[in-house]
Amino acid sequence: MTSLLRQVRTAVASVAVAASFAFAAPAMAQEVDFSGKNIEWTIPFSEGGGSDVWARFLAPYLSRHLPGNPSVIIRNVPGGGSITGTNEFAARARPNGLQLVGTSGSTQFPYLLGDPRVRYDYEVFEPVLVSPTGGVVYIPASFGVENASELGQLADRELVYASQGATSLDLVPMLAFEVMGLNVRHVFGMTGRGDGRLAFERGEATIDYQTSSAYLTNVQPLVDNGTVVPLFSWGVLDAQGNVQRDPSFPDIPHFVEAYEMMHGDAPSGLAFDAYMAFFGSGFAAQKPAMLPAGTPPEIVQAYREAFAAAVADPELVASAGEILGDYEQAVGDDVAGLYRVATTIDPEAREWVQNYLRENHNVTLN
Structure with a gap:
């Protein structure tokens, strides 16, 4: 625990x-x-x-x-x-x-x-x-990864994330990618997540997340037309502190589930404790x-x-x-x-x- x-x-x-x-x-x-x-x-x-x-x-x-x-x-x-x-x-x-x-x-x-x-x-x-609130992490469909169960295929690929800053709300995905073991290069200077999404759509970024409302409005159409693949949501916390699936995205695994799909075990350790603290503060x-x-x-x-x-x-x-x-x-x-x-x-x-x-x-x- x-x-x-x-x-x-x-x-x-x-x-x-x-x-x-x-x-x-x-x-x-x-x-x-x-x-x-x-x-x-x-x-x-x-x-x-x-x-x-x-x-x-x-x-x-x-x-x-x-x-x-x-x-x-x-x-x-x-x-x-x-x-x-x-x-x-x-x-x-x-x-x-x-x-x-x-x-x-x-x-x-x-x-x-x-x-x-x-x-x-x-x-x-x-x-x-x-x-x-919530959010969903996604990648281009061109990577050939169909869902979180195939996250291991990304282990040796450098991904690019367009970030608002290391101590902004983008600290949550930064820590998530670190815990997950993904090789992500963070490019700073975005003024909002909308800028990050546009960088992704231009091909300048190769992994992104959007908050729930922005995802449903701007990213779900890209999922529907087959150009984007959702990997995981951040999830929500129940009253006992357990991570549960985001009610806005019940068919998408949450971060802890995605980690288990990739590594076979539940996440633990100081890096995960840090992620959970900032995930709780930034989303749950x-x-x-x-x-x-x-x-x-x-x-x-x-x-x-x-x-x-x-x-x-x-x-x-x-x-x-x-x-x-x-x-x-x-x-x-x-x-x-x-x-x-x-x-x-x-x-x-x-x-x-x-x-x-x-x-x-x-x-x-x-």
Whole structure:
């Protein structure tokens, strides 16, 4: 069992213990009233990006289900790859229930890597929602590899991946390819995964991944016409920390399955622990919403109940497809385990990643 899975299962066990005291929580939540108030939801990214769209989609439903139906206003504070706005929130937000923050994998990664610019601490935030996402890795059909069971045919071939940077969300495929044993040359400088896909389509890159929505929109047609072959998805995590198939791609094996197809055994070791930490943070638990440190438990409970009601709201369910996909949102008692996945890394795995980035990509973080 990897250290990350042990951490997830420990977190789940802790939640179960806490649940024994939960009989008082609904009563506490009923004491909270935000009537006539404005809730400020900090998003440390520019308007129009994925996290901004996510928050603006959820905001009216959060307003509808919080006690007193307060207005929920999105406040964008971009800069520093999302570090600036999150640092500001950690320093200034008051624990009165009128401020929350929503981050993403690109905010969690610097924290996990020990970036000295980080002044926020996920251990003291109070999570109230975690949203997962997914993605699929694919190659040209011209390679003659039909599916993940034939991954061994790629072992001696140099592949090219068009990357946004070694510490960006593209760290997940970088670590995945390293663990898998694929020989991949990472070419940096892409401004987004869309650029990476275009490089792939021009033949400049020979392996790529796209997030679920982009894959379904832009890559599935290439699969359908026979020019692209999907290898594996990243998968999702269940409440016990086990990797499961992505519900958007139930016929595509997840990374762990693909590894087993190629090597005959399950992956293990520090490199895999590092991959699991960043996969969890970048995909399986990518977007957490949090209240500041010290928020009273009755306010935390009110938010958790509100988000649980929001994601079950028939109107949200009917319109969630393009924003939330087919992924189950972690709310209520499910929040703690997945939040820990997004914000925790074993110190030895962190050191391994720091050494790997320094030795292979000349990246120094401290």
